[in-house]
Amino acid sequence: MGKAQKKTGKGRLDKYYKLAKEQGYRARSAFKLIQLNKKYSFLESARCCIDLCAAPGGWLQVASKYMPQNSVIVGVDLVPIKPIPRVVTFASDITTTQCRNLIRNELKDWRADVVLHDGAPNVGTAWIQDAYSQSELVLMSLKLAVDFLVKGGTFVTKVFRSADYNNLIWVFNQLFGKVEATKPPSSRNVSAEIFVVCRDFLAPKHIDPKFLDPKHVFKDLAANTASGTDKGSSAQNIQANVFQPEKKRRKRDGYEDGDYTLFKSVPIAEFVRAPDPITVLGTVNKMTFVTEEEKEWYALDITTGDIKANCDDLKVLGKGDFKALLKWRLALREELGLDNKTKDTEDATETVEIVEEVDEDQQIQEELERLNAEAAARTKRERRRANEVKTRTIQRMQLQMTAPLDIGLEQHDASLGGQDDFFDLGGAETGLRKRGGLAALGDDDGESDEEDAASDNESESVLDSDEERQRKVDGLEAEMDGLYDSYRERMRERDAKFKVKESREKNAEREEWRGIKEPIDVDSDSEEEEGGWDKMEVAKERSGDTSSDDDSDSEDEEDEKPATRKRPRTETGPAKPSKRAKLVTDLREPKQPASQAAKVWFSQDLFASMGDSLDVGDDASDADMSVDDEEAAEDSDANWEDTADAPDDDDFEIVKAVEDDVDMWDVANEDEDQLKQEKIKKHGLITAEAVTLAQQLVNRQKTKTQLINDGFNRYSLNSKDGLPDWFLDEEAKFYKPNLPITKEAVAALRAKQRALDARPIKKVAEAKARKKFKAAQRLEKAMKKAEGVNATSDMSEREKAQQIEKVMRKGLSSGQKAKKEIKVVVAKGAHKGLKGRPKGVKGRYTMVDSRMKKEVRAKKRVEKANKKRKRS
Numbered sequence: 077m078g079k080a081q082k083k084t085g086k087g088r089l090d091k092y093y094k095l096a097k098e099q100g101y102r103a104r105s106a107f108k109l110i111q112l113n114k115k116y117s118f119l120e121s122a123r124c125c126i127d128l129c130a131a132p133g134g135w136l137q138v139a140s141k142y143m144p145q146n147s148v149i150v151g152v153d154l155v156p157i158k159p160i161p162r163v164v165t166f167a168s169d170i171t172t173t174q175c176r177n178l179i180r181n182e183l184k185d186w187r188a189d190v191v192l193h194d195g196a197p198n199v200g201t202a203w204i205q206d207a208y209s210q211s212e213l214v215l216m217s218l219k220l221a222v223d224f225l226v227k228g229g230t231f232v233t234k235v236f237r238s239a240d241y242n243n244l245i246w247v248f249n250q251l252f253g254k255v256e257a258t259k260p261p262s263s264r265n266v267s268a269e270i271f272v273v274c275r276d277f278l279a280p281k282h283i284d285p286k287f288l289d290p291k292h293v294f295k296d297l298a299a300n301t302a303s304g305t306d307k308g309s310s311a312q313n314i315q316a317n318v319f320q321p322e323k324k325r326r327k328r329d330g331y332e333d334g335d336y337t338l339f340k341s342v343p344i345a346e347f348v349r350a351p352d353p354i355t356v357l358g359t360v361n362k363m364t365f366v367t368e369e370e371k372e373w374y375a376l377d378i379t380t381g382d383i384k385a386n387c388d389d390l391k392v393l394g395k396g397d398f399k400a401l402l403k404w405r406l407a408l409r410e411e412l413g414l415d416n417k418t419k420d421t422e423d424a425t426e427t428v429e430i431v432e433e434v435d436e437d438q439q440i441q442e443e444l445e446r447l448n449a450e451a452a453a454r455t456k457r458e459r460r461r462a463n464e465v466k467t468r469t470i471q472r473m474q475l476q477m478t479a480p481l482d483i484g485l486e487q488h489d490a491s492l493g494g495q496d497d498f499f500d501l502g503g504a505e506t507g508l509r510k511r512g513g514l515a516a517l518g519d520d521d522g523e524s525d526e527e528d529a530a531s532d533n534e535s536e537s538v539l540d541s542d543e544e545r546q547r548k549v550d551g552l553e554a555e556m557d558g559l560y561d562s563y564r565e566r567m568r569e570r571d572a573k574f575k576v577k578e579s580r581e582k583n584a585e586r587e588e589w590r591g592i593k594e595p596i597d598v599d600s601d602s603e604e605e606e607g608g609w610d611k612m613e614v615a616k617e618r619s620g621d622t623s624s625d626d627d628s629d630s631e632d633e634e635d636e637k638p639a640t641r642k643r644p645r646t647e648t649g650p651a652k653p654s655k656r657a658k659l660v661t662d663l664r665e666p667k668q669p670a671s672q673a674a675k676v677w678f679s680q681d682l683f684a685s686m687g688d689s690l691d692v693g694d695d696a697s698d699a700d701m702s703v704d705d706e707e708a709a710e711d712s713d714a715n716w717e718d719t720a721d722a723p724d725d726d727d728f729e730i731v732k733a734v735e736d737d738v739d740m741w742d743v744a745n746e747d748e749d750q751l752k753q754e755k756i757k758k759h760g761l762i763t764a765e766a767v768t769l770a771q772q773l774v775n776r777q778k779t780k781t782q783l784i785n786d787g788f789n790r791y792s793l794n795s796k797d798g799l800p801d802w803f804l805d806e807e808a809k810f811y812k813p814n815l816p817i818t819k820e821a822v823a824a825l826r827a828k829q830r831a832l833d834a835r836p837i838k839k840v841a842e843a844k845a846r847k848k849f850k851a852a853q854r855l856e857k858a859m860k861k862a863e864g865v866n867a868t869s870d871m872s873e874r875e876k877a878q879q880i881e882k883v884m885r886k887g888l889s890s891g892q893k894a895k896k897e898i899k900v901v902v903a904k905g906a907h908k909g910l911k912g913r914p915k916g917v918k919g920r921y922t923m924v925d926s927r928m929k930k931e932v933r934a935k936k937r938v939e940k941a942n943k944k945r946k947r948s
């Protein structure tokens with residue numbers, strides 16, 4: 077602790093840390109003493125103070141500041157303390173007599189008014205060990221304090237909240253009139269430390285040495301732990317270790333007397349013969365088979381491989397493993413004749429009772445969890461099925477496998493022939509069921525089927541096993557969800573970074589650029605093909621609160637059409653008039669939203685090559701589509717209103733899209749879109765990717781529809797409802813949109829940005845220009861002067877030359893006077909405590925020490941802050 081600790085987490089650099097820096101305190105802990113003194117005012121009247129465990133000296137600085145002049149202040153620590161004015165320090169262990177002697181020598185026959193103790197052993201991973209040593213250290217400091225304190229004196233100590241706390245307070249109360257525990261505001265809440273201020277030292281003539289002996293002071297604790305028989309916290313902990321091993325507990329009970337090891341191994345006989353086997357299981361790490369008798373037990377049949385493995389490391393066992401060990405013990409005891417099967421000993425009965433008690437609760441809990449999990453899984457399954465059915469229907473309709481009319485037929489077919497679930501539809505089933513036709517349905521899909529199938533015994537058994545399997549799968553799923561949740565919870569607790577990352581990810585989900593989505597104005601129902609300048613202008617107009625012109629969209633369309641036509645015919649390939657006509661089948665009452673979504677899906681390049689085989693015609697996938705097609709497709713894309721252009725010779729007709737077709741899209745993301753739009757409005761397009769896309773739009777290299785289409789994949793329409801968290805998290809992590817921009821474009825933009833960044837900032841450029849300008853001015857002035865000198869007649873040529881040279885030298889100089897060199901002498905080693913000029917140093921010099929730099933800076937900072945405050 078004496079060494080400066082590396083400040084890692086930013087949390088450590090809190091208000092008090094900064095204040096300590098500013099005010100020149102060596103440790104933020106200085107504020108704890110300031111605050112304690114503010115509450116109890118023990119320093120102002122003190123003439124002599126001993127600070128035990130004082131490094132680096134924060135408390136000593138406070139003492140020296142608040143105590144009267146000429147008071148005696150002594151600081152002790154394991155590590156040396158850098159000198160502090162009017163403070164005597166030495167390095168020593170406060171638990172040794174050497175330390176006592178050193179203090180005695182220093183104080184002579186003075187007595188201390190205040191003894192401070194802020195000691196802490198290096199707090200590492202072994203918290204219990206540290207807590208215990210801390211308590212011991214407190215007792216040792218008290219031992220020193222009672223040696224040196226004057227009657228009525230004050231002892232201030234730091235104590236950790238642990239099992240020893242009450243014992244310590246009890247001892248303090250025996251020796252002091254007033255004992256108060258307090259936690260100053262500057263003590264971090266996360267820290268288990270607490271400060272005890274003991275005032276009015278009673279100075280008894282004789283102090284029972286047991287009061288200051290850790291063995292006695294912390295005795296009951298060790299006894300509790302060792303016996304484990306009482307129903308106190310330690311005994312409960314031990315039982316809980318066995319019955320709820322997954323729950324990690326802090327061992328606040330300290331160590332057994334004289335036993336400070338963490339790892340504990342006992343012979344298995346101890347467990348078998350112990351009256352309280354649970355205590356053994358809860359306290360040891362390993363059980364060994366060493367003696368001849370134990371080896372015999374090892375060879376028994378009942379000692380299975382699992383039992384042997386369980387004995388090897390008890391700390392990794394679960395509740396089931398502990399139960400198995402207890403069962404094994406019972407069986408072995410019966411075999412050894414230690415237990416009678418019919419007449420159990422008192423201890424065994426007790427054990428069984430506890431197991432049952434815990435088991436019953438556990439069972440109810442498990443049953444509840446299972447039922448909940450089942451219900452949740454069932455809903456999830458139903459929702460998933462409904463989604464699948466919906467998606468399949470859409471696809472089939474687009475592949476002309478079915479039409480609304482056919483749907484009825486299909487259902488009929490299914491009812492007749494028991495088709496596979498490719499053609500099943502929830503709605504149709506319901507309809508059929510209403511008509512009582514479901515009995516004939518051989519379909520095995522859905523929960524309701526199971527109910528109906530109850531009449532059929534044979535199918536019932538199949539369904540039962542199905543149901544059972546499903547239940548198991550659901551159970552596993554629910555378990556996995558639970559495990560994942562607890563994993564995240566653990567991560568959140570353990571790692572502050574994880575939390576931040578998580579929230580950042582959440583935000584990122586919103587902020588991530590995934591191509592341009594819906595237009596700003598949601599009621600605009602036109603799906604303009606083109607992005608481009610016009611579109612941006614419209615957007616600008618809208619954002620500028622200009623009333624949007626209803627016609628503008630159509631005008632835009634008009635304007636944009638020629639732009640589309642500019643594409644060379646060769647690129648678009650031969651015209652296929654039938655393509656557009658085959659957009660959808662003859663649907664009188666179509667599920668329009670589905671059609672549109674599917675249409676966009678089939679608009680991907682992937683399907684372009686399939687040409688006639690798919691025949692779903694699309695405006696975006698038409699690498700080989702004719703201009704006419706494209707136009708028509710645009711029209712139909714706008715709102716699917718095109719009917720006039722549709723060739724009559726086709727069986728199909730383009731039908732009107734119903735208004736609510738947006739339902740197909742993830743409406744839940746509407747807010748997100750708006751947020752994105754707002755962000756773009758506020759910050760502009762900030763990422764290289766976004767700028768590249770924007771440029772492509774403006775240059776008409778890409779159309780908005782193309783961008784949207786590029787954002788689709790075969791999972792786009794899948795609902796995320798009911799999917800497990802771990803899956804969604806993984807997907808968010810790894811499933812990244814493939815932006816339709818080239819690496820080169822982004823690289824070029826980034827390079828441009830880098831070049832911009834590399835340019836000097838305006839202020840620097842201005843300063844440089846100013847400097848140049850002043851130099852030029854100086855030179856000009858010098859030249860004028862030189863001309864004047866040259867023109868004078870009352871100087872000889874030699875004098876003139878000298879004068880001109882002088883003037884020009886001045887004109888060419890930087891104009892700043894060279895700073896006088898000051899030698900810096902560090903006040904350490906030979907220069908430590910030196911007064912007057914150091915040896916061998918000539919000219920101007922300054923003495924510095926390691927704190928000075930910080931102190932000067934702090935002073936400047938404070939002055940600056942004061943100035944600012946005054947100004948405001």
Ligand SMILES: C[S@@+](CC[C@H](N)C(=O)[O-])C[C@H]1O[C@@H](n2cnc3c(N)ncnc32)[C@H](O)[C@@H]1O
Nearest residue numbers: 077078129131132133134135154169170194196
């Ligand atoms: C929290 S720091 C004290 C900070 C101090 N109050 C200040 O304001 O600068 C605890 C100190 O206790 C010291 N310490 C721990 N065990 C000690 C022992 N047995 N004897 C002396 N000092 C000890 C450590 O070296 C460490 O510097």
